[in-house]
Amino acid sequence: MAQPNSYEEQRRRQVQENKRKLDELRLHRLSAAVHEAAVKPMPTKELKLRCIRAPPAPTRRSGRVASLPDQPDYRERKAPRGLPQPPDRVYATDEARDYAFSKAEELKNLLSSDHPSFIRPVTHLYATGSWLKIPVQFKRRYLPPCDEMIFLVDEEDGEFQMRYNAKGCGLCTGWNSFAIGQKLADGDSLVFQLVQRTKFKVYIIRASSYYENEHCRRL
Known part of the structure; x- marks a missing residue:
C-alpha cells in the first residue's frame, strides 16, 4: 500500500506546484479580464448629420441692363457685302x-x-454650286492630264480663272463666282469652245429666251 500513497503524494505536490506557478504568472486574472472585455458592450458612435449648404444666391444684375433687349450674337458668320448671291x-x-x-x-x-x-446644260446644282462636270471624252482628248488653272472668257471678253480638277474631270474652285456672276439659271445651256490649251470661250443660251420668243410670236 506504500506505493499508491507515494503516487498520490506526488500528484498532490505537482498540483500545488502548478497552482503556485499560475499565481506567479497571474494568468487567471488575465483570463478574467479578457472574458470581461468580451462581455462588456462596445460604446456606439453617434452619427453626425452632414450639413447641406443652401444654393448660392442669384447674381445681382443691374435693372437697366436686364430691361434691355437681347443683344445679337456677333459670332455668327455673315455673307460679305458686295458679293453676288x-x-x-x-x-x-x-x-x-x-x-x-x-x-x-x-x-x-x-x-x-x-x-x-x-455643250453643258445647266442644272440648279451647276448654277449655285462650286463644281461643273466636263464630258469625259472631251477631257481625255483635249485637256491636260494633271490639275491646272483654267480661264473662262465670257461673251464680253471678261476672264475668270478657276481650278481644273483632272481626276474629278471638272471645274471647281472659282466656278461658283463665274456661275453667280453670269446669273446662270436652271435650264440654261453653255457652249464651251477651247480657244487655247487652258482657255475656253463660253457662250450662254438662256432658258428665259424661250418665253421671250413665245411672247414675240404671239404679238
Missing part, C-alpha cells in the same frame, strides 16, 4: 430647257471646227 431655286420648264439646248447645238455647229467645243 445665288439665284432663287427656280426650275425651267421642259419646253424652255429643250429650246435652250437646241439653240446651243445650232451655235456649236456654227463655230469653227479648228477649236473643239462641247
Whole structure:
C-alpha cells in the first residue's frame, strides 16, 4: 500500500506546484479580464448629420441692363457685302430647257471646227454650286492630264480663272463666282469652245429666251 500513497503524494505536490506557478504568472486574472472585455458592450458612435449648404444666391444684375433687349450674337458668320448671291431655286420648264439646248447645238455647229467645243446644260446644282462636270471624252482628248488653272472668257471678253480638277474631270474652285456672276439659271445651256490649251470661250443660251420668243410670236 506504500506505493499508491507515494503516487498520490506526488500528484498532490505537482498540483500545488502548478497552482503556485499560475499565481506567479497571474494568468487567471488575465483570463478574467479578457472574458470581461468580451462581455462588456462596445460604446456606439453617434452619427453626425452632414450639413447641406443652401444654393448660392442669384447674381445681382443691374435693372437697366436686364430691361434691355437681347443683344445679337456677333459670332455668327455673315455673307460679305458686295458679293453676288445665288439665284432663287427656280426650275425651267421642259419646253424652255429643250429650246435652250437646241439653240446651243445650232451655235456649236456654227463655230469653227479648228477649236473643239462641247455643250453643258445647266442644272440648279451647276448654277449655285462650286463644281461643273466636263464630258469625259472631251477631257481625255483635249485637256491636260494633271490639275491646272483654267480661264473662262465670257461673251464680253471678261476672264475668270478657276481650278481644273483632272481626276474629278471638272471645274471647281472659282466656278461658283463665274456661275453667280453670269446669273446662270436652271435650264440654261453653255457652249464651251477651247480657244487655247487652258482657255475656253463660253457662250450662254438662256432658258428665259424661250418665253421671250413665245411672247414675240404671239404679238
